[in-house]
Amino acid sequence: MARKPTLSPSRITTYLACPVKYMWTYVDPRGKWFARAKSYYSFGSSLHAVLQKFHDEGETGVQTKEQAVAALEESWVTAGYSSPEEAQEALAEGRELLEAYIESHLASAPEAKTLYVEKQLRKDMGEFVLMGRIDRIDELPDGRIEIVDYKSGRSDTDPNDLLNDIAMNCYHLLLREFMPGKRMLSTIVAVRTGSRTTVEPTPDHLESFRQDIIALGAEILHRDWESLxxxxxxxxxxxxxxxxxxxxxxxxxxxxxxxxxxxx
Ligand code: SF4
Structure with missing residues:
Protein backbone atom coordinates (compact mmCIF):
# COMPACT_ATOMS: atom_id res chain seq x y z
CA MET A 1 0.00 0.00 0.00
CA ALA A 2 1.30 3.49 -0.88
CA ARG A 3 2.58 5.54 2.04
CA LYS A 4 0.40 8.44 3.05
CA PRO A 5 1.72 11.92 2.27
CA THR A 6 3.10 13.84 5.25
CA LEU A 7 2.46 17.41 6.30
CA SER A 8 4.49 19.31 8.86
CA PRO A 9 4.07 22.73 10.47
CA SER A 10 6.63 24.23 8.10
CA ARG A 11 4.85 22.81 5.04
CA ILE A 12 1.51 24.12 6.29
CA THR A 13 2.96 27.54 7.09
CA THR A 14 4.57 27.73 3.64
CA TYR A 15 1.26 26.86 1.96
CA LEU A 16 -0.63 29.48 3.93
CA ALA A 17 1.97 32.12 3.08
CA CYS A 18 1.72 31.29 -0.64
CA PRO A 19 0.46 28.11 -2.35
CA VAL A 20 2.80 28.77 -5.29
CA LYS A 21 5.75 28.88 -2.92
CA TYR A 22 4.62 25.52 -1.55
CA MET A 23 4.53 24.16 -5.10
CA TRP A 24 8.09 25.34 -5.88
CA THR A 25 9.37 24.05 -2.55
CA TYR A 26 7.70 20.65 -2.33
CA VAL A 27 6.00 19.71 -5.61
CA ASP A 28 7.73 21.07 -8.71
CA PRO A 29 11.40 19.95 -8.95
CA ARG A 30 12.35 23.13 -10.87
CA GLY A 31 12.04 25.01 -7.59
CA LYS A 32 15.12 23.39 -6.07
CA TRP A 33 17.46 25.26 -8.42
CA PHE A 34 16.23 28.55 -6.97
CA ALA A 35 16.00 27.73 -3.25
CA ARG A 36 18.81 29.43 -1.32
CA ALA A 37 20.15 28.73 2.15
CA LYS A 38 19.00 31.27 4.74
CA SER A 39 21.32 32.66 7.38
CA TYR A 40 18.46 32.88 9.91
CA TYR A 41 17.80 29.14 9.54
CA SER A 42 21.49 28.42 10.01
CA PHE A 43 21.58 30.66 13.09
CA GLY A 44 18.48 29.04 14.58
CA SER A 45 19.56 25.48 13.92
CA SER A 46 23.05 26.11 15.37
CA LEU A 47 21.52 27.47 18.59
CA HIS A 48 18.91 24.69 18.73
CA ALA A 49 21.60 22.03 18.51
CA VAL A 50 23.37 23.43 21.59
CA LEU A 51 20.14 23.95 23.56
CA GLN A 52 19.22 20.35 22.82
CA LYS A 53 22.51 19.17 24.33
CA PHE A 54 22.07 21.48 27.32
CA HIS A 55 18.56 20.27 28.14
CA ASP A 56 19.05 16.62 27.31
CA GLU A 57 19.72 14.96 30.64
CA GLY A 58 21.16 11.96 28.84
CA GLU A 59 23.88 14.22 27.40
CA THR A 60 26.83 15.04 29.60
CA GLY A 61 28.64 17.38 27.19
CA VAL A 62 26.97 20.75 27.81
CA GLN A 63 26.30 21.87 31.36
CA THR A 64 28.06 25.23 31.57
CA LYS A 65 28.29 28.44 29.55
CA GLU A 66 31.81 27.55 28.44
CA GLN A 67 30.76 24.13 27.21
CA ALA A 68 27.80 25.68 25.39
CA VAL A 69 30.03 28.17 23.58
CA ALA A 70 32.46 25.39 22.63
CA ALA A 71 29.55 23.29 21.31
CA LEU A 72 28.23 26.26 19.32
CA GLU A 73 31.61 26.88 17.71
CA GLU A 74 31.91 23.20 16.87
CA SER A 75 28.48 22.89 15.23
CA TRP A 76 28.25 26.40 13.73
CA VAL A 77 26.42 26.35 10.37
CA THR A 78 27.66 29.02 7.94
CA ALA A 79 25.23 28.40 5.05
CA GLY A 80 23.33 31.48 3.88
CA TYR A 81 25.67 34.19 5.21
CA SER A 82 26.88 36.68 2.62
CA SER A 83 30.51 36.63 3.83
CA PRO A 84 32.77 34.95 6.43
CA GLU A 85 32.71 38.25 8.36
CA GLU A 86 28.90 38.20 8.55
CA ALA A 87 29.01 34.59 9.77
CA GLN A 88 31.58 35.55 12.43
CA GLU A 89 29.42 38.46 13.64
CA ALA A 90 26.44 36.13 13.93
CA LEU A 91 28.58 33.59 15.81
CA ALA A 92 29.60 36.30 18.30
CA GLU A 93 25.91 37.16 18.78
CA GLY A 94 25.07 33.47 19.20
CA ARG A 95 27.75 33.12 21.89
CA GLU A 96 26.28 36.06 23.82
CA LEU A 97 22.73 34.75 23.54
CA LEU A 98 23.69 31.30 24.73
CA GLU A 99 25.70 32.61 27.67
CA ALA A 100 22.81 34.82 28.78
CA TYR A 101 20.27 32.01 28.32
CA ILE A 102 22.27 29.44 30.27
CA GLU A 103 23.14 31.91 33.03
CA SER A 104 19.50 32.83 33.57
CA HIS A 105 18.36 29.20 33.31
CA LEU A 106 20.85 28.01 35.92
CA ALA A 107 20.00 30.95 38.20
CA SER A 108 16.25 30.31 38.05
CA ALA A 109 16.53 26.72 39.38
CA PRO A 110 13.58 25.49 37.31
CA GLU A 111 11.24 22.98 38.92
CA ALA A 112 10.18 21.43 35.64
CA LYS A 113 11.63 18.10 34.63
CA THR A 114 12.67 17.75 31.00
CA LEU A 115 11.17 14.58 29.54
CA TYR A 116 12.22 14.86 25.89
CA VAL A 117 14.25 17.12 23.63
CA GLU A 118 13.86 17.33 19.84
CA LYS A 119 11.06 14.77 20.03
CA GLN A 120 9.73 13.75 16.64
CA LEU A 121 6.09 12.64 16.56
CA ARG A 122 3.65 11.50 13.87
CA LYS A 123 -0.12 11.25 13.83
CA ASP A 124 -2.42 9.70 11.25
CA MET A 125 -4.93 12.37 10.20
CA GLY A 126 -6.85 10.25 7.69
CA GLU A 127 -5.67 11.32 4.24
CA PHE A 128 -2.23 12.36 5.48
CA VAL A 129 0.20 11.98 8.34
CA LEU A 130 0.97 15.03 10.46
CA MET A 131 4.53 15.12 11.73
CA GLY A 132 6.52 17.52 13.83
CA ARG A 133 9.61 17.83 15.97
CA ILE A 134 9.13 19.43 19.39
CA ASP A 135 12.10 21.34 20.82
CA ARG A 136 11.45 20.32 24.43
CA ILE A 137 8.77 18.61 26.52
CA ASP A 138 8.82 19.32 30.25
CA GLU A 139 6.72 18.00 33.10
CA LEU A 140 5.76 20.52 35.78
CA PRO A 141 5.56 19.53 39.47
CA ASP A 142 1.73 19.51 39.27
CA GLY A 143 1.82 16.96 36.43
CA ARG A 144 1.02 19.36 33.59
CA ILE A 145 3.04 18.98 30.41
CA GLU A 146 4.77 22.01 28.92
CA ILE A 147 5.63 22.12 25.21
CA VAL A 148 8.62 24.43 24.86
CA ASP A 149 9.57 26.03 21.54
CA TYR A 150 12.70 28.21 21.18
CA LYS A 151 12.57 31.27 18.97
CA SER A 152 15.99 32.65 18.14
CA GLY A 153 14.69 35.52 16.00
CA ARG A 154 12.21 37.08 18.41
CA SER A 155 12.53 39.21 21.53
CA ASP A 156 9.08 38.45 22.92
CA THR A 157 5.80 36.77 22.00
CA ASP A 158 2.20 37.86 22.17
CA PRO A 159 -0.04 35.31 23.98
CA ASN A 160 -2.65 35.57 21.22
CA ASP A 161 -0.04 34.86 18.57
CA LEU A 162 1.09 31.87 20.60
CA LEU A 163 -2.46 30.57 20.94
CA ASN A 164 -2.80 30.69 17.16
CA ASP A 165 0.71 29.49 16.35
CA ILE A 166 0.36 26.74 13.74
CA ALA A 167 3.43 24.78 14.80
CA MET A 168 2.51 24.88 18.48
CA ASN A 169 -1.07 23.74 17.86
CA CYS A 170 0.23 20.90 15.67
CA TYR A 171 2.51 19.88 18.55
CA HIS A 172 -0.51 19.72 20.85
CA LEU A 173 -2.35 17.43 18.41
CA LEU A 174 0.70 15.18 18.18
CA LEU A 175 1.44 15.12 21.89
CA ARG A 176 -2.17 14.57 22.97
CA GLU A 177 -1.96 11.22 21.22
CA PHE A 178 1.48 10.40 22.61
CA MET A 179 0.61 11.43 26.20
CA PRO A 180 -3.20 11.18 26.47
CA GLY A 181 -5.14 12.63 29.37
CA LYS A 182 -2.55 15.27 30.31
CA ARG A 183 -3.14 19.01 30.62
CA MET A 184 -0.74 20.73 28.28
CA LEU A 185 0.75 24.21 28.05
CA SER A 186 2.42 26.01 25.15
CA THR A 187 5.53 27.99 25.99
CA ILE A 188 7.69 30.05 23.66
CA VAL A 189 11.14 31.02 24.87
CA ALA A 190 12.64 34.01 23.06
CA VAL A 191 16.30 33.04 23.27
CA ARG A 192 17.46 36.62 22.59
CA THR A 193 15.91 37.98 25.77
CA GLY A 194 15.09 34.85 27.77
CA SER A 195 11.47 36.03 27.91
CA ARG A 196 8.85 33.28 28.14
CA THR A 197 5.20 33.33 27.14
CA THR A 198 2.86 30.54 28.20
CA VAL A 199 -0.75 29.77 27.28
CA GLU A 200 -3.01 26.78 27.80
CA PRO A 201 -5.20 26.09 24.75
CA THR A 202 -8.66 24.75 25.58
CA PRO A 203 -9.88 21.39 24.22
CA ASP A 204 -12.43 23.31 22.07
CA HIS A 205 -9.67 25.45 20.57
CA LEU A 206 -7.62 22.36 19.71
CA GLU A 207 -10.61 20.52 18.26
CA SER A 208 -11.41 23.48 16.02
CA PHE A 209 -7.72 23.62 14.97
CA ARG A 210 -7.77 19.86 14.25
CA GLN A 211 -10.73 20.28 11.92
CA ASP A 212 -9.07 23.24 10.17
CA ILE A 213 -5.88 21.23 9.62
CA ILE A 214 -7.80 18.28 8.17
CA ALA A 215 -9.60 20.61 5.75
CA LEU A 216 -6.38 22.41 4.85
CA GLY A 217 -4.55 19.10 4.39
CA ALA A 218 -7.27 17.93 1.96
CA GLU A 219 -6.99 21.22 0.05
CA ILE A 220 -3.20 20.83 -0.27
CA LEU A 221 -3.40 17.17 -1.30
CA HIS A 222 -6.04 17.75 -3.97
CA ARG A 223 -4.75 21.04 -5.32
CA ASP A 224 -4.37 21.25 -9.08
CA TRP A 225 -0.80 22.63 -9.08
CA GLU A 226 -0.58 23.01 -12.85
CA SER A 227 -3.38 25.54 -12.99
CA LEU A 228 -2.06 27.62 -10.10
S1 SF4 B 1 6.20 31.83 -4.98
FE1 SF4 B 1 5.85 33.54 -6.38
S2 SF4 B 1 3.87 34.40 -5.76
FE2 SF4 B 1 4.57 33.10 -4.08
S3 SF4 B 1 5.66 34.47 -2.68
FE3 SF4 B 1 7.17 33.60 -4.07
S4 SF4 B 1 7.35 35.11 -5.74
FE4 SF4 B 1 5.46 35.53 -4.64
Missing amino acids: TPVWKDICPECDFIELCKKHPAFVESAGGSLPKEDF
Missing part, protein backbone atom coordinates in the same frame (compact mmCIF):
# COMPACT_ATOMS: atom_id res chain seq x y z
CA THR A 229 -1.40 31.25 -10.98
CA PRO A 230 1.12 33.26 -8.95
CA VAL A 231 -0.26 36.51 -7.59
CA TRP A 232 1.90 39.35 -6.28
CA LYS A 233 2.01 39.72 -2.48
CA ASP A 234 4.13 41.52 0.09
CA ILE A 235 6.50 38.58 0.62
CA CYS A 236 7.41 38.29 -3.11
CA PRO A 237 10.45 40.62 -3.08
CA GLU A 238 12.19 38.35 -0.54
CA CYS A 239 11.08 35.07 -2.14
CA ASP A 240 13.60 32.70 -3.75
CA PHE A 241 11.15 31.79 -6.50
CA ILE A 242 10.35 35.24 -7.84
CA GLU A 243 12.30 34.58 -11.06
CA LEU A 244 10.09 31.55 -11.74
CA CYS A 245 6.91 33.48 -11.00
CA LYS A 246 7.99 36.38 -13.20
CA LYS A 247 7.73 34.08 -16.22
CA HIS A 248 3.99 34.07 -15.67
CA PRO A 249 2.32 37.08 -17.38
CA ALA A 250 -0.48 37.11 -14.79
CA PHE A 251 2.10 37.54 -12.02
CA VAL A 252 3.74 40.51 -13.73
CA GLU A 253 0.30 42.01 -14.30
CA SER A 254 -0.75 41.49 -10.66
CA ALA A 255 2.51 43.13 -9.51
CA GLY A 256 1.54 46.38 -11.28
CA GLY A 257 4.33 48.81 -10.52
CA SER A 258 5.80 46.71 -7.70
CA LEU A 259 8.49 45.00 -9.81
CA PRO A 260 11.62 47.04 -10.62
CA LYS A 261 11.62 48.39 -14.20
CA GLU A 262 14.41 46.06 -15.41
CA ASP A 263 12.19 43.10 -14.62
CA PHE A 264 9.75 43.89 -17.41
